[in-house]
Amino acid sequence: MEVMMLLLFFLLLLNSFNYCRFAATARTSYSNETDLLALLAFKDQITSDPSGVLRTWNATTHFCGWEGVTCGRKHQQRVMALDLSSRGLVGSVTPSIGNLTFLRKINLQSNSFFDTIPSEIGHLHRLQQLNLSFNSFVGEIPVGLSNCSNLRRLDLSDNPLAGRIPDELRSLTKLETLHLEANNITGAIPPWLGNLSSLYALTLYSNSLEGSIPEDLGNLANLRFFQVSANMLSGIIPLRLYNFSSLYFFNVAVNQLQGSLPPTLGNTLPTLNYLWLDNNQFDGPIPASLVNATGIVSIDFFNNSFSGQVPSNLGRLQGLYHLVLGVNQLEANDANGWAFIDSLTNCSFLQNLGLEFNLLGGRLPKSIANLSVELQFLAIGSNHISGNIPSGIENLFNLYALAFEKNLLTGNIPEDIGKLQMLQVLYLCDNKLTGILPSSLGNLTQLNKLYLYGNAFEGPMPSSLGNLQHLAELDLSINSLSGSIPKEIFNLTFLSNYVDFSDNNLIGELPLNVGSMINIRALIFSGNKLSGEIPGTLGNCEALEYLFIDNNFLHGSIPPSLSDIKALQILDLSRNNLSGPIPKLLANLHFLVNLNLSFNHLDGAVPTKGIFNNAAAISLLGNYGLCGGVPELHLPACPKNSSEKSGGRSHLVRVVIPIISAISCLTLIFLFVFLYWKQKPRKDTRSPASSLDDKYPKVSYRELAEATDGFSTTNLVGTGRYGSVYKGSLLRGNAAVAVKVFNLQQLGAIKSFAAECDALRVIRHRNLVKIITLCSGFDFRGYDFKALVFEFMPNGSLEEWLHPRIIEQGMANSLNLLQRLNIAVDVAEAMDYLHHNCQPPVVHCDLKPGNVLLDADRVAHVGDFGLAKILCEAMSMSLQNSANSTDVIRGTIGYVAPEYGAGGQVSTSGDVYSYGILLLEIFTGKRPVDDAFNNGLTLHSFVKMAFPEKIEEIIDPLLLIQDDDDPRGSTTRRLNQCLESVIRIGLMCSTLSPGERLNMRDVATEMHAIRNAYLGGRYS
Structure with missing residues (x-):
């Protein structure tokens, strides 16, 4: 019985266990x-x-x-x-x-x-x-x-x-x-954040927060990263926030904060690396104790009200690379006040020094020439500094920007300034400088902006200014320059913003080659002694918006070709000796808002259409031979032609009938030629280059074969989808050229040749590869032969620089940060031109590093328009042939916009996507088809995951090696001044949705601003 009971117990236990396991x-x-x-x-x-x-x-x-x-x-x-x-x-x-x-x-x-x-x-x-x-x-x-x-x-x-x-x-x-x-x-920063005792990173920047910074945040003993910039905060910073022993990043920039900094700041923030207070209302002295925070690498106090002298011991911050104190009330009048410059000579990593818009006076110390050779940006403009430009300034041979404008400087520009061959911005305007302009200015071949206005320079302009092939802005106005304008200046096709020679003593005629400046926006020659006629070639300046030639001695008539400048907004030809009628075609300038022709000797009827219909927009005073126009001008009526009425009928007989007869004859001739052409046998019925024939004369196959040594492999510089490119030298110019020979056996090569010809017919820009001539004929065997001849780019393609085949060679020849920025800006300019300045717009469709070529100065030129589409044609083709797979945009994998893969219509947004990927590749060094990108990961998503906190982990390591020997300074510059902004643009351009992408005009503007900010200044 006991055995039975025991057995029953075990059965019950087993059932219980099974039940629990089931549950x-x-x-x-x-x-x-x-x-x-x-x-x-x-x-x-x-x-x-x-x-x-x-x-x-x-x-x-x-x-x-x-x-x-x-x-x-x-x-x-x-x-x-x-x-x-x-x-x-x-x-x-x-x-x-x-x-x-x-x-x-x-x-x-x-x-x-x-x-x-x-x-x-x-x-x-x-x-x-x-x-x-x-x-x-x-x-x-x-x-x-x-x-x-x-x-x-x-x-x-x-x-x-x-x-x-x-x-x-x-x-x-x-x-x-x-x-x-x-x-x-919105709202205020909540005080209870100070109770989150574990908090070590608090970032609230770029919102609409108001009120003051709560005192309670002083409880965050572990805080290391504090960023509340770009809000609407006001009041003073609680003193307790200056007592964080572990804080290394402190950014309250772009708010409305005020108050002074505690004298012990550097003692209470010993681990501080970055201190950014710019664009606030801080006042009082800069604490000398800052130097006790020995790890500081970046100080930005721009646009506040700091006063007193700059601490003379800043040189103890040996890692300092960025010191921006511009737009304050800092003082210096003697050696004591300028002692900080002597001290800064110990900062061997210093790259940016901004002191502009302060109350600095006296003479610049000679020690300024002994600052770090790493210095790239030096701005001391808008102060009260006197004396000469310090000798030895040429020692700062890595300077990109030198700004001494709006001071009291005297003496000459030193001849040795020509040794600053990296210089891109030179501002010496609004001083009291004298003497002649040194010819060594022509050695500054990287110069982009040259401002010398408002001085007392005399003598002729040096013709060596014609060497400044990268110059975009040139202002020599308000001086005493004499002689004629060197024609070499007007060969600077890169000049795109403005040229101002006004208020000098210039004589002679305007050179005819002024019409070469097809990209210039403003030409200002007012207040000189120029003579001769207005060159008709000015009509070639198709981008010109402002033209001032007033107050000179010009004579002759107004050339009708000025009506070809479709972008013209202001035209001032007043106070000259011009005569003859006003060209009626000026009424066709739809953007013209102000026209001043006063005080000349013009006569005849005033047009009544276009701008002439608005009396408030034109000035015709002092032209006593003018008549007619709109009633508001109060001009006398024009005399009627007595034969006008009676001769109307005979005029019709004499003029119209012969015209009709001529048209009939031409129609018969055309019909005869057309029938003859239709019946004539031909080897090749198509002539895709015909649109270029008039603009670029053809060369023969023999000439190209001789130029390339029979298209030898030793001259082969690259191969592509539809052909090969050879280096050669044409006898007629004896200059190096690139000959692109199309492989007509390749399907699509003829279409590519035609597309490239069509695109090259309507485009011309300094950042596009320049076509020299073309060949469309037969080779020695009688086969079709087609080639395009371009200006040779000695530095090859961007692809070769970003991804060299030999690593050691890449280390030696890699591009530094500024060079990559310049290339990115150049490409943006080119794409902006194609999308917004071409009529009709042109879509490139194959933007990638291999199609970005670099000239001797590493200026980027976009080439290969074999897949390009003229937008109105592309749209119509898309509507008519949407089902035709052969017309799908192919592009290059990795760069082609995703909507194209789904059969989307050609658009400028597709190019924007390609530019975004290109931008990310330039600064990460990774191809979009990198082996690491799999399982759905793309270059865009790879970058986006690291942005912005881990940006240093995705940047091309070669930038860290070459661009800055100090990893701390390099990190700061990447995160603050440049790379974060560049990567953000790249991500915004390469989003999946076309509607969310920027347009290239905005991209070009943003990239210009980023480059200017990197140079350390805030120049427009």
């Missing part, structure tokens, strides 16, 4: 099903998945194996992390995400999620990391996030979120990093 299995099964359903609900809300990441989310694989999903080890089969960053996903986030209750990490950074952030995320009590940055979430920050009590990292940056920072988030006591920058958050 546990049931619970696990149920939990797994909850996670599965939540993930499927997440997938259902995705409307676009260009990388195909969600294709793995199917029934054939357990959800723990789905891409982006990570399950835990301790809690088997439960989702612990959801990481789908930078996958290009579009859609909203389902509220069901709150059912993934074991989640510890959510990373949806750098996608295109929209709608509001679901409050159900607050159900995730185990959540430690939430990153929703770089998306399009709207609405307010969900209050429910306050329930995520284990949250350590919260990043909602770069979204259009609005509203205030919810007070409920005060419960996130474990929070270590809070990133809310680049939103539309």
Whole structure:
């Protein structure tokens, strides 16, 4: 009986164990099903998945194996992390995400999620990391996030979120990093943030926060990174914020903060590296104790009201590379006041020194010539500095910008200034400089802006200025220059902004080659003694907006060719000796808003159309022979021609009938020629180069064969999709040329040749490869032969510089940061021209490093228009042949816009995408088809994941090696002055949606601004 009872007990125990195991299995099964359903609900809300990441989310694989999903080890089969960053996903986030209750990490950074952030995320009590940055979430920050009590990292940056920072988030006591920058958050910085004792990174910049910085933030003893710039904060900074012993980054720039800095600042912030207070209202002295924070590498106090002398001991900051103190009230009148320059000679990494717009006076110390040879930007303009330009300034041979404008400098420009061969900006305007302009200015071949106006220079302009092939702005006005204008200056086709020679004593005629300046926007010759006639070649200056030749001694008539300058807005020819009638064609200048022809000897009828219909927009005073016009001009009526009425009929007989007869004869001749041409046998019925024949005369096959030594492999410089490029030398010019020979056996080569000819017919820009001539004929065997001859680019393609075949060679010849910036700007200018200045616009369709060529000065030129489309033609072809696969834009994998792959219509947005990828490649050194980019990862998403916190990890290492010997200074410059802005432009251009991309005009403007900011100044 006892045995039976014992057996029964064991049976009951076994059943109990099996029941418990079944219950546990049931619970696990149920939990797994909850996670599965939540993930499927997440997938259902995705409307676009260009990388195909969600294709793995199917029934054939357990959800723990789905891409982006990570399950835990301790809690088997439960989702612990959801990481789908930078996958290009579009859609909203389902509220069901709150059912993934074991989640510890959510990373949806750098996608295109929209709608509001679901409050159900607050159900995730185990959540430690939430990153929703770089998306399009709207609405307010969900209050429910306050329930995520284990949250350590919260990043909602770069979204259009609005509203205030919810007070409920005060419960996130474990929070270590809070990133809310680049939103539309309003209200005040909540004081309770000071209770988050674990917080070490607080970034709230670029919002609309108001009020003062709370005193309570002084409780954040672990704070290392504090950035609240670009808001509307006011008041003073609490003194307790200056007592963080571990703080290394402090940025409150671009607010309305005020007050003075504590004298002990450098003692209480000993680990400080970056101190940016620019664009506020701070006053008082700069603390001398700053030097006790020995790790400081960047100080920016631009545009405040700091006063007193610059501390004389700044040279103890030996890592300092960036010191910007411009637009303040700093003083220096003697050796004591200028002692800081002597001290700064110890800063061997110093690159940027900005002292402009202060109260600095006296003479510049000679020690300024002993500053670091790394110095790139030196600005001391708009002060009260007297004396000569210091001798030895040529020692600063790495200077890119030298700005001494608006001072009291006297004496000559030293001849040795020509040794600053890296110089791109030279501002010496508004001083009291005298003497003649040194011919050595012509040695500054990288110069982009030359401002010498408002001095007392005399003598002739040096013809050596014609060597400045990169010059975009030239201002020599308000001097006493004499002689004639050197014609070499007007061969500077890069001059695109303006030339101002006004208020001098220049004589002679305007050179005829002034018409070569087809890209110039403003020509100002007012107030000289110029004579002769107005050159008719000015009509070639098609981009000209402002033309001033008033107050001279010009005579003759107004050339009708001025009506060809379609962009003209202001034309001033007043106070000359011009005669004859006003050309009626000037009425066709639709953008003309001001026309001044007063005080000349013009006569005849005044037109009444166009600008002449607005009496307030024109001035005709002092021309006593004029008549007619609109009544508001109050001019006498023009005398009627007595034979006009009676001779009308005979005039019709004499003029119109012969014209009709001539047209009839021409029509018969044309019909005869056409019939003859249709019947004549031909080897090649097409002539794609015909549109270029008139503009560029053909060369023969024999000439090209001789120029390239029979197209020998030793002269082969590259091969492409439709042919090969050879280096050669044409006898007629004896200059190096590049001969692009098309392989007509390759399908599409004829079409490529035709496209390139059509594009080259309508384009001309300094940053496009210049075509010299063409060949369309037969080779020695009688086969068709087609080639284009271009200006040779001795520095090859950008592809060769970014990705050299031999690593050691790449190290020796790599491009530094400024060179890459210049190339990026050059390409942007070229694309801006193609999209916005060509009529009709031209779409390149194959922008990539291999099609960006560098001349001897490493100026970039975009080439290869074999796939280019003239936009109006491209649109019509797309409508007519949308089903024809042979007309699909092919481009190059990695650079071609994604919408083209889906059969999208050709557009300028496609080129913008290619430019964005090109920009990212220039600064990361990675091709878009890099082997590392797989499983949906692209160059765009790769960069976006690291942007902006880890930007230094994706930048081309060669930049870190060559551009700065100090890694700390290099990091700062990348993050603050240049690279963050460049990468942001690259990402905005290469978004998946064409509608979200910038246009190339805005891109070019932004890239110019970035380059100027990198040079350290704030020049327009």
